[in-house]
Amino acid sequence: xxxxxxxxxxxxxxxxxxxxxxxxxxxxxxxxxxxxxxxxxxxxxxxxxxxxxxxxxxxxxxxxxxxxxxxxxxxxxxxxxxxxxxxxxxxxxxxxxxxxxxxxxxxxxxxxxxxxxxxxxxxxxxxxxxxxxxxxxxxxxxxxxxxxxxxxxxxxxxxxxxxxxxxxxxxxxxxxxxxxxxxxxxxxxxxxxxxxxxxxxxxxxxxxxxxxxxxxxxxxxxxxxxxxxxxxxxxxxxxxxxxxxxxxxxxxxxxxxxxxxxxxxxxxxxxxxxxxxxxxxxxxxxxxxxxxxxxxxxxxxxxxxxxxxxxxxxxxxxxxxxxxxxxxxxxxxxxxxxxxxxxxxxxxxxxxxxxxxxxxxxxxxxxxxxxxxxxxxxxxxxxxxxx
Numbered sequence: 001x002x003x004x005x006x007x008x009x010x011x012x013x014x015x016x017x018x019x020x021x022x023x024x025x026x027x028x029x030x031x032x033x034x035x036x037x038x039x040x041x042x043x044x045x046x047x048x049x050x051x052x053x054x055x056x057x058x059x060x061x062x063x064x065x066x067x068x069x070x071x072x073x074x075x076x077x078x079x080x081x082x083x084x085x086x087x088x089x090x091x092x093x094x095x096x097x098x099x100x101x102x103x104x105x106x107x108x109x110x111x112x113x114x115x116x117x118x119x120x121x122x123x124x125x126x127x128x129x130x131x132x133x134x135x136x137x138x139x140x141x142x143x144x145x146x147x148x149x150x151x152x153x154x155x156x157x158x159x160x161x162x163x164x165x166x167x168x169x170x171x172x173x174x175x176x177x178x179x180x181x182x183x184x185x186x187x188x189x190x191x192x193x194x195x196x197x198x199x200x201x202x203x204x205x206x207x208x209x210x211x212x213x214x215x216x217x218x219x220x221x222x223x224x225x226x227x228x229x230x231x232x233x234x235x236x237x238x239x240x241x242x243x244x245x246x247x248x249x250x251x252x253x254x255x256x257x258x259x260x261x262x263x264x265x266x267x268x269x270x271x272x273x274x275x276x277x278x279x280x281x282x283x284x285x286x287x288x289x290x291x292x293x294x295x296x297x298x299x300x301x302x303x304x305x306x307x308x309x310x311x312x313x314x315x316x317x318x319x320x321x322x323x324x325x326x327x328x329x330x331x332x333x334x335x336x337x338x339x340x341x342x343x344x345x346x347x348x349x350x351x352x353x354x355x356x357x358x359x360x361x362x363x364x365x366x367x368x369x370x371x372x373x374x375x376x377x378x379x380x381x382x383x384x385x386x387x
Contacts (some may be wrong), residue, residue: 195229
């Protein structure tokens, strides 16, 4: 199940365009209108909406979620956990009518990709969290993830898990190393390369290949990668554009190198050690899927406590062993390293879960696409991809 959903047709562009057409000011919620009546003190419950397969489960009873159960046991707060987010745009469509009409969503905590989270922040659809009551988040959140352009200071969002968009390749079949994005365009890879189809998922790495600082890229940078990509499509160098189905292409050998997510590659490597993941010399995109509290949530304080629970290094380590994404709590590495279980301890040395210092220097969070840019950019990119 992809947690970095691709843009289908106009996808995210269409959703943004719809709001713009209706007039964003009408959808925007002023800061003073975002908080609801918080029943946390008397109602020890909360509703947590997440993606499928994105939390630890008990080996013998899949209905049990050890880290979540530990929170309920410690605090007395009962959590209704739903795996209802299958696609960012689909979920946006599900809850946006309530949010734009100043109504409750029925959810106290949600997890969405940061490019979508940026839209929620711009529209004023999520509440600031009280960091004074989240000591673990304040102490342990990875410095690389603390201040994305869309949410300065991470006031409205806290990373649930993180990941890297880089390059995966079959070193044995290719017969050489890939070290930079430019290596994808070598003659021996003609027709054996795929890129991600989603605009938000694909553009940053391609810009980094051009030496662009993705924290402050420009429209000219975007149009340049579009021209380059269009030429490579016409020359048939790019085999096709994919969602998460690149995993199958790479596993079968139909593709030798592709744009890929770090979390997927960890799973691929378990079956095929010849698959490697590269953070190119020019850099790669660091992204996150973040916890947010929607407007008018009835259990805001309970939700804040749950967020902080997951920033306890012991809890973060337990979650990391199951989901295998980049852990947003670097201190969890020491917890895993001290494990008596060899497989668990080995995870502490996996740079795709805990990037080493050299890799961290090459990671950056991209500036998000603004609402003013989105419709035109999505239209141009989708015409190249064939959506």
